[in-house]
Amino acid sequence: MTDTLPWPIEDIAAWMPAWKATGFFLATFVLEDVAAVGAGLLLATGAISWPVAFASCFLGIWIGDAGLYALARFGGRNWFERSSFKKFSPRVARCEEWFAERGALVLIFSRCVPGARLPTYLASGFLRVPLPRFLAITGAAAMVWTCLVLWLTQKLGAQALHWVNAYRHGGLILLGAGIGFFALFQLIRCAAANWDLRQFTLSLERWRHWEFWPAWLFYPPVGVYCVWLAIKHRSLTVPTAANPGIFAGGMVGESKMATLENLMQTSRDFTAAAALVNGTTFEARLRSLEEIRARLDLQFPFILKPDLGQRGSGVKLIRTQAQAEDYLRDFRVPLLAQRYAPGPFEVGIFYYRLPHEPRGKIFSITEKIFPVLVGDGRHTILELIHRDARARLVARTYLKRLAARAHEVLPAGEPLKLVETGNHAQGCIFRDGRELWSPELEECIDDISRKVDGFFIGRYDLRYSHEEDLRSGKNFQIVELNGAAAEATNIYDARNSLWSAYRTLFQQWRLVFAIDAENRRRGFAPAKLLAVWHTWREYTRMAATYPAAD
Numbered sequence: 001m002t003d004t005l006p007w008p009i010e011d012i013a014a015w016m017p018a019w020k021a022t023g024f025f026l027a028t029f030v031l032e033d034v035a036a037v038g039a040g041l042l043l044a045t046g047a048i049s050w051p052v053a054f055a056s057c058f059l060g061i062w063i064g065d066a067g068l069y070a071l072a073r074f075g076g077r078n079w080f081e082r083s084s085f086k087k088f089s090p091r092v093a094r095c096e097e098w099f100a101e102r103g104a105l106v107l108i109f110s111r112c113v114p115g116a117r118l119p120t121y122l123a124s125g126f127l128r129v130p131l132p133r134f135l136a137i138t139g140a141a142a143m144v145w146t147c148l149v150l151w152l153t154q155k156l157g158a159q160a161l162h163w164v165n166a167y168r169h170g171g172l173i174l175l176g177a178g179i180g181f182f183a184l185f186q187l188i189r190c191a192a193a194n195w196d197l198r199q200f201t202l203s204l205e206r207w208r209h210w211e212f213w214p215a216w217l218f219y220p221p222v223g224v225y226c227v228w229l230a231i232k233h234r235s236l237t238v239p240t241a242a243n244p245g246i247f248a249g250g251m252v253g254e255s256k257m258a259t260l261e262n263l264m265q266t267s268r269d270f271t272a273a274a275a276l277v278n279g280t281t282f283e284a285r286l287r288s289l290e291e292i293r294a295r296l297d298l299q300f301p302f303i304l305k306p307d308l309g310q311r312g313s314g315v316k317l318i319r320t321q322a323q324a325e326d327y328l329r330d331f332r333v334p335l336l337a338q339r340y341a342p343g344p345f346e347v348g349i350f351y352y353r354l355p356h357e358p359r360g361k362i363f364s365i366t367e368k369i370f371p372v373l374v375g376d377g378r379h380t381i382l383e384l385i386h387r388d389a390r391a392r393l394v395a396r397t398y399l400k401r402l403a404a405r406a407h408e409v410l411p412a413g414e415p416l417k418l419v420e421t422g423n424h425a426q427g428c429i430f431r432d433g434r435e436l437w438s439p440e441l442e443e444c445i446d447d448i449s450r451k452v453d454g455f456f457i458g459r460y461d462l463r464y465s466h467e468e469d470l471r472s473g474k475n476f477q478i479v480e481l482n483g484a485a486a487e488a489t490n491i492y493d494a495r496n497s498l499w500s501a502y503r504t505l506f507q508q509w510r511l512v513f514a515i516d517a518e519n520r521r522r523g524f525a526p527a528k529l530l531a532v533w534h535t536w537r538e539y540t541r542m543a544a545t546y547p548a549a550d
Contacts, residue, residue: 026060026228035060036146040153050150058146065121065138067223072125076216078540080126096127104137111141122216206393210498211424222505229513239516240527242484245454248527249516250483253535257307257336259452259481266451270444272463272477273298274338276307277328285328292337303479306546307334308539310485312423314546333542341477343463344370346422347433347470350488351445352457352511355518360446360456363508364488367433368422375410382406391418394427400548420550422461430492436470444473452481456515459486484512 039053080092099106110120124134206212230237240249245262247254256274263271275292279285292298304327305315314331317340318324346368353360371391373384385391385398398418399406410416419427449455461480469475488508491501520526 036149037153040150043150043154053150054146057150058142061142061146062139065117065142066135068118068121069125069131069134071216071220072122073128074540076122076126077128078544092127099123099127099129107134107137108141111145202392202395209393209494210501211492211494212393221502222509225506226509229509233513233517235513235517235520235526237526237529238532239484239512240532241519241524242457242512242516243455244519244524245452246483248532248535250458251485252532253308253539254483255307256305256309256480262452263448263478263481267448267478270448270476270478272339272341272479274336276334276336282329286325289324289328289337296339298337298339302340303338304335305338306542307336308542309546310543311425312421312549313543315421315549316547317420317550327547330547332545338479341463341479343465345465345467346461346463347436348422348459348461348489349445350459350486350508351449352515353446353449354515355456355522360449362437362442362445363511364490364504365433365436366489367431367436369429369431370420370422371418371427371429373410373416373418375412375414375416377409377412380407380409381416384410390429397427401550423549424489424492426549430489432490432493432496434490436467438471438473440473441471456519457512458483459489
C-alpha cells in the first residue's frame with residue numbers, strides 16, 4: 001500500500017470548479033430551481049464563484065428550454081402532420097395566431113409559475129413560434145430568474161430552500177386544479193358536440209399502456225442518457241461512426257437498397273432479392289418495375305416500399321397489377337421492389353460486435369405476431385376490432401388501413417390479417433423471443449454480419465417458415481437491415497415493465513456509443529452534425545407523403 005494519490009492534490013483542486021459546474025448544469029435538467037438553490041448555497045459558503053454558478057445554471061436551464069421546444073417542433077408537430085389528428089389543423093392554425101400575439105407574455109409568465117414551463121415550451125415548439133424569438137425571450141427570462149434565485153439564496157441561506165419547496169408545491173396545486181378544470185371543460189364540450197366518447201375512452205386506455213406512449217413522452221430519458229454518453233465519450237455528434245459502412249451509421253437517411261445490395265452480394269441465399277425502381281415519371285417507373293420483375297422473377301404478391309423509411313411507413317404488399325400502378329402513380333420518392341418472403345413467421349434480431357473482437361453476439365430477439373380477426377357472420381370489421389381487448393387500442397391504425405372495409409361483415413370463421421408489416425407502429429404485436437436463440441443461429445448471424453463491410457451494430461428483420469429453420473440458422477430470408485438507430489424491439493413486449501424497457505435501451509445505446517468511440521479511434525470520421533440534421537429534416541418531409549402501410 002502507498003499513501004500517494006494517483007493525481008497531485010493541486011490538479012484535483014484545479015478541476016473542482018469544472019466538476020461543480022458540470023454537476024449543476026446536469027441537475028437543471030431534473031429540477032432547475034433546486035439546482036439553482038444548491039448553487040446559491042455554495043455561493044453563500046464561498047465554495048463556488050458567481051461566474052461558475054451563474055453560467056452552469058443559466059446554460060442548463062436555457063438549453064433545457066430549447067430542448068423542449070425542439071422536441072415539440074421537430075418531433076410532435078411532424079407526427080401530428082402525419083397522423084389522423086391532422087383534421088384538427090384549422091384549430092391549430094387559430095392557436096398559432098393566438099400564440100403569435102400573446103406568446104411573449106405567456107413565456108415570461110410561465111417562467112414564474114412552477115409546472116407551467118413544460119407545457120408552455122412544448123406548446124411553443126408545436127405552434128411554431130420563431131426559434132430566434134423563443135430563444136431571446138426564454139434566454140432573457142432565464143437570465144433574470146437565475147440571478148434572482150442565486151442572489152436570494154446567497155443572502156437568505158438554507159431558508160430559501162424551504163421557500164422554494166413551498167412555492168413549488170403551491171404552484172403545482174394551482175396548476176393541477178387548472179388542468180383538472182380544463183379537462184372537465186373539454187369533456188363537457190365533447191358531450192355537447194356529440195363527439196365519439198368511445199374514442200376518448202380508448203385514448204385514456206392507451207395511456208395506461210406505456211408501449212403506446214407517443215415518442216415525445218417515452219424517449220426523453222433515453223435522450224438525456226445519450227447526452228451523458230456523448231459527454232462521457234467526448235463526442236458532440238450523434239454516434240454516426242458506429243457503422244462506417246452505412247450512411248450516418250444508420251442513424252437516419254440510410255438507403256435500404258444499399259444495405260440489401262451488400263447482403264445480396266455476400267449472403268444471397270439468406271436475403272430477399274430487391275432492386276431500386278428508377279425513373280421520374282409514372283411511365284418510366286412502371287417500365288423499370290416490369291424490368292425488375294422479369295429479371296428477379298418477382299411474382300404476385302411482392303413488396304413495394306420507400307428506399308428511405310422507418311417504422312414500416314409506406315410498405316405495401318402488392319397483389320395485383322392495378323395495385324402496383326396505383327402505388328407508382330401516388331408515390332414520388334425513391335422506392336424499391338422486393339420479393340415477398342411469406343414466412344409466415346418474422347423476428348427482429350438485434351446484433352452487435354465490438355470492433356476489437358473477432359465474433360459478434362445477438363443482443364435480443366423479438367418475435368413478431370401478426371394479429372388476425374375471425375369473422376362470426378354477425379359483426380362488422382369495425383365492431384370486431386373494438387371487441388378485441390388489444391386491437392381496439394390500435395383501432396385508428398387498423399381502420400386507416402381497412403377504411404373501405406370497416407362496415408363489412410366477415411363470414412363466420414373467415415380470418416382477416418390486420419397487418420402485413422412486422423412493425424409495432426403499424427399494429428404488429430411484439431414478444432420477447434429469447435427462447436428462439438441458439439448457438440447455430442448466433443453463429444450464422446455473425447457470419448452474415450462480418451461479411452457486410454463496416455457493419456457492427458443493428459437489427460435484422462427476417463422471415464422463416466418453421467422454428468427449427470431459424471434455430472438451425474439454415475433457412476430464413478432477411479427482408480431488412482437497420483443500423484445504429486434501430487431498437488431492440490423486444491422492449492415492446494406488453495409483459496415488460498417500463499423500467500426494464502429503459503434498462504434495455506440504455507444498455508443498447510451504451511454499446512452504440514462504445515462502438516462509435518472505438519471506430520473513431522481507428523480513424524473513421526463521424527458524419528457532420530449539420531448534414532445529419534438536414535437529412536433528418538428531408539426524411540420527415542418525405543415521410544409525411546407516404547401512403548398507409550399494409
